[in-house]
Amino acid sequence: MTEAPRSRRWPLWVFLGVLAALLSCGVPAVVIVTFRDSGPGAAANASPIPIHSPKPGDPEQVSQLWLRERIAEVLTQQAGALLRGDERGFLAVAEPKSAALGALRRQFRSLRALKVRAWQVRITDIPERVGARWRVAVTYQHCFVDPGCITGPVSIETTWVERAGVPRMVALAPSPSAQDGPRPWEASDLVVAVGRRAVVATTAKQKGRLAEVLREAERAAEVADRYAVDGTPPRHYQIFYAGEAEWGRWYGGDRPEWTAGYAVPVGGGHFDVVLNGKDLHSSVLDDLLRHEMTHAASLPSGGYRTGDNWWLVEGVADLAAAGGRPVSRYESLGDVRRLVSGGWKGPLSAAEPGERATDWQVSAAYGVGYLAVRHLVDRFGEQTMLDFFKAVVHERKSPDEASTAVFGESWQSLQDDCVSYVRSAAS
Known part of the structure; x- marks a missing residue:
């Protein structure tokens, strides 16, 4: 591996958004599903439309509200399967042979490797018809590693078909309104190493550096903790080590050429630290980790422009x-x-x-x-x-x-x- 240039190239990239209200998670098996009617034609003072299986002649919103409840039901079951470690149950939401099936399989394995502790479903909109399919954004309040952790949100755009009254997911993608995606666990199959204070994740191609990065991250945590000016250093630091392909994709990519790493707020007071694996020589890894992990410890929970x-x-x-x-x-x-x-x-x-x-x-x-x-x-x-x-x-x-x-x-x-x-x- 070529030694990295000696020039300092470590900016902090803090995104807007991802500042939704935070929900505290309880024990891992708890799943919260909430709704907010916001579809077209829903007047502020109108009487609520009864939710029932659509019948010929019913307005479109009947189908939308009914389908939203059915989607919430299957996603609630899926969340429970994720927290139990039941991969088959997690994948049951997907239409067979659809694009969603492979994406969910990758998501399940990466989330489990990251030690997901909470996965709470929130649907704030009613599904939108797109031809023979339905599309709706789902917010997942989630957090990792620590029991009782504070959750942060991620919005995922989901697409569904209805089969005999049962919705099946056919596709999913980061919400187009989100400015912080895709998250690494959405986009990549991750291998993960968990330490006392740090969790390091990467892809199989970079697996050979996993132990080294975790070792240096554990040391860097002792330094970064000193700069937690609010008196509460992170309970654990989450670090993603990106290869060239991942660097260009995780969190939208598109950073200046001189960027070697960044820290991004992901809600719940958590930051993800992302390292650019290109030309990242061992001689500068410790400095880079101390720098970025200090951002995670020192900055306000929502980031700072x-x-x-x-x-x-x-x-x-x-x-x-x-x-x-x-x-x-x-x-x-x-x-x-x-x-x-x-x-x-x-x-x-x-x-x-x-x-x-x-x-x-x-x-x-x-x-x-x-x-x-x-x-x-x-x-x-x-x-x-x-x-x-x-x-x-x-x-x-x-x-x-x-x-x-x-x-x-x-x-x-x-x-x-x-x-x-x-x-x-x-x-």
Whole structure:
């Protein structure tokens, strides 16, 4: 395997959406099915339409409401089968020889390998007729590994046919409105290794690195936990190691060329960490895991759109990635020097690299964040720096307000000091 470039190429990609209300899961066998009428022609104050088997002359909505109940019934049975480990029962929902059958088989095995603990069905719309078929989005509140875990949602578009009053699934796909799919367990056959604090999943082609990634993830968890500013580090870290095909597909792919990993919020306060296996040499694996797992530990449960505070979010993650090494051994120092030589004088709020940034520019941008955060730690201590991080990132205070409250200095003065430090450290 070719050694990865030394440039820093680890951005955080946080998606919008996946912020539906969270449901607490009980024991694994509990399944919740909820409905909300939202079909065309459903007036707000209209009397509810009785749900019964459709008869000739009935309006279309009778068929829609009746079919929704039947779909809910079979999905409830399917959920119970999943939590029991009954593959045959899980697949019984699918039409024989349909595309859904293979997709559900893959889904079942991957979900079981990931130690699914809750699988709760929620249907918020009524089915839409598409020719001889019916289509409806189903939300699954789910979580893994930990008994009593908090669930997060995933929306899956399902397509059905009716056979003698029984709906059979013929296809399924990530909902077109979802911005975070497909999830790895939707798209791939996964092999999984479970540790005390981390779960690592990949495909059979990359199975040879599974033990190594899990070992490094277990070590990285000890570092990342320190940056859980709300006092509650993840009970486990979920990590997906992507080959080239998976990298281009999981969570929609389409990331800048320089991306080596990202952390994405998936609801319930959970983050999935995804690593780009291309050219990921063992010598940088530990740094990358500390970086991305620190995002999972430090960020608010719904993620965070960085913008002007990109330097702070990435600087904290790179502080963790550096593993306590001195500034003189920071790998991107040469690229920061190149940036400073070109006349860079701040501000920190403009540090985030663009999608077309070159490798050295990305590396330098991360270096600016790291050096600024490192300077705050050197001046005020790590805990005080994390108090500032919490105020800005979690409590959404402006840097001006947070700086005065936490550091006792105006942000303009302190930022000028950080910029001066970045310039001097790179000289």
